[in-house]
Amino acid sequence: MEIKKIKVGVFGVGRGLDIAKNFMLLNAEIVAICDNHKGRREEAIKKLGKSVKDFENFDDFINYPMDAVILANNFYEHAEFAIKCFEKNIHVFCECLSNGTMGEGVKLIRAFEKSKSIYMLAENYPQMLHNREIKRVIDSGNLGEIMYAEAEYNHPVNPWYTYFTKKYKFYPEHWRHFLPKTYYITHSLGPVMYLTGATPKKVSAFAMFFPIKGDVPTASHNGDKASNITTLNDDGSVFRVTASSCFGAHNNSTRVCGTKGQIENLRGMGDQIMLRYNEWEKPENEPVEKLYTPSWNDKDEEIIKQSGHGGADYVTARMFLDCVDKGVQPPHPFDVYSATAMSSVGILAHRSVLDGGKVYEIPDFRKEEDRKLYENDFLTPFYSSKGDAPTIPCCSHTDYKPTEKQMKLYFKELEK
Ligand SMILES: NC(=O)c1ccc[n+]([C@@H]2O[C@H](COP(=O)([O-])OP(=O)(O)OC[C@H]3O[C@@H](n4cnc5c(N)ncnc54)[C@H](O)[C@@H]3O)[C@@H](O)[C@H]2O)c1
Structure with missing residues (x-):
């Protein structure tokens, strides 16, 4: 399959970097990355090359000329950034949850329906x-x-x-x-x-x-x-x-x-x-x-x-680039x-x-x-990246938390 070369940006360069490698095997050009973790940005530039533009802030990143964005930021915070891509008709490869709250699911669909973007859930399994x-x-x-x-x-x-x-x-x-x-x-x-x-x-x-x-x-x-x-x-x-x-x-x-x-x-x-x-x-x-x-x-x-992931990463990237190439939305259940x-x-x-x-x-x-x-349901078990606290418990035993000793040992591991 000869896929037309497209310009791609990567938002979140933990998992995002693995995905970028598969896109490059398929003739896509990684032109920009965005991550607010300096160490990860530096590591990514080492691997992708100095010609790739790096950004700390999504709003600057999304203004760089690109055809598609790989969303590989925090698991539960994809919808708001997908919507910003839709506003510019930029295609979205979303890894993997589309929305972390019910209300954001509604917002995502409403914005998608006003856009010309192709959207694919990057589910590889x-x-x-x-x-x-x-x-x-x-x-x-x-x-x-x-x-x-x-x-x-x-x-x-x-x-x-x-x-x-x-x-x-x-x-x-x-x-x-x-x-x-x-x-x-x-x-x-x-x-x-x-x-x-x-x-x-x-x-x-x-x-x-x-x-x-x-x-x-x-x-x-x-x-x-x-x-x-x-x-x-x-x-x-x-x-x-x-x-x-x-x-x-x-x-x-x-x-x-x-x-x-x-x-x-x-x-x-x-x-x-x-x-x-x-x-x-x-x-x-x-x-x-x-x-x-x-x-x-x-x-x-x-x-x-x-x-x-046993080859699944490549096949999933190929499906997305093929959809972009043909100008069609992906099939169930990736739409x-x-x-x-x-x-x-x-x-x-x-x-x-x-x-x-x-x-x-x-x-x-x-x-x-x-x-x-x-549309007004934004309950979440997660801390937002802006620091807002969870609004529902994440565990079936709602008062569960780690012990002080467990936390101390966790911080010790981080220092290693
Ligand atoms: N399909 C798979 O097999 C697979 C495997 C691993 C991860 N994932 C998915 O990929 C996504 C990322 O996973 P991960 O393990 O890399 O997570 P992670 O938390 O390690 O990485 C997220 C990155 O996004 C950056 N980031 C978050 N919010 C940001 C913001 N507002 N501005 C700038 N940078 C921001 C963080 O600094 C971090 O580097 C998740 O949705 C995860 O579920 C999928």
């Missing part, structure tokens, strides 16, 4: 090898009608892993210390929405409160290890997903069940896929059970294999309406956790009446 294979099998029709899908993004981290603390949790009000276990939803909900084509209409959730014990370095204000989130979808199917969870052992997994059979990747077993049919409904020439490692079958396979639906699931699942598992309706922000319900 659907493009992992196992998910691509599951999609191929679903699309063959062999599983029958899809009625259930589940996915986990399960990422326990050793609290004594100094590198992780310093790189990912580098100040006490950092968003990762206040992240409810339903918000980081796109790595699990993204895949099942992509694979099945369904969109959640209702959500309910319960958290697992098992706080970290003893004298370990942590500044986390969330003692929940995971939340089990259930959605009822627009096609009658059900999803069960975790957002970022820390239970059992590390895995990214997906399972999809149809009326005739099921497919899943085996947790902790590389890219292995288990495909099973009901004996009386299996397709001709297929075994009842099959355990196998799928292949990419992609013309860019060699580059994909070197790219981050702006699906993106806000995913955020709504993450945000309202947390309210369900705080409310004993109460069922919440997922609004459709295509509809003005649904926008009205949430």
Whole structure:
């Protein structure tokens, strides 16, 4: 695919730098970066070259001539900056939550509808090898009608892993210390929405409160290890997903069940896929059970294999640049309406956790009446980057906080 060269700016050069590398492999030119962390800016310029213009302030950065912006700033603060891009018809690649509050979801959609920008949720997990294979099998029709899908993004981290603390949790009000276990939803909900084509209409959730014990370095204000989130979808199917969870052992997994059979990747077993049919409904020439490692079958396979997140980063960047090249919005669930639906699931699942598992309706922000319900709702569990305090608790046990000793050890880790 020959993609026309476009000029791209990167906002937030932690994760943003990894994404920039994939864009460059695809003929995009990184012309500017923006980050208010001086050390990160310097590191980025070393890697990208001195011709890249660097900015500390978004409003200066966005005035630099660019066709598209990679939004890789704080997880929950993407909407306000996406809106500034829309006002200039600059395309947006948003990594990964589209909006951190319900009200910002409404604002995002209203601004998008006045703009000529292409907007893509930069959710990469659907493009992992196992998910691509599951999609191929679903699309063959062999599983029958899809009625259930589940996915986990399960990422326990050793609290004594100094590198992780310093790189990912580098100040006490950092968003990762206040992240409810339903918000980081796109790595699990993204895949099942992509694979099945369904969109959640209702959500309910319960958290697992098992706080970290003893004298370990942590500044986390969330003692929940995971939340089990259930959605009822627009096609009658059900999803069960975790957002970022820390239970059992590390895995990214997906399972999809149809009326005739099921497919899943085996947790902790590389890219292995288990495909099973009901004996009386299996397709001709297929075994009842099959355990196998799928292949990419992609013309860019060699580059994909070197790219981050099992190749998914490259494929996701390619999808966005292809959309920009063709002047079309990305497909479900990477378009702006699906993106806000995913955020709504993450945000309202947390309210369900705080409310004993109460069922919440997922609004459709295509509809003005649904926008009205949430246009003034800016409740947030996070500190804003301007220093405003959270307005709702981030944990199911609402008074939970780290001990003084844990905080002391955390600050010691930062000094290392
Ligand atoms: N898809 C994936 O696999 C994946 C992997 C890692 C991170 N992410 C996502 O990427 C995003 C960034 O993650 P991260 O780990 O780099 O987070 P981070 O908190 O380490 O980095 C955010 C960066 O943005 C800068 N920033 C924030 N607000 C700013 C402002 N107002 N002005 C200037 N600079 C500002 C910060 O200084 C920081 O360098 C998050 O949304 C995260 O969820 C996705």
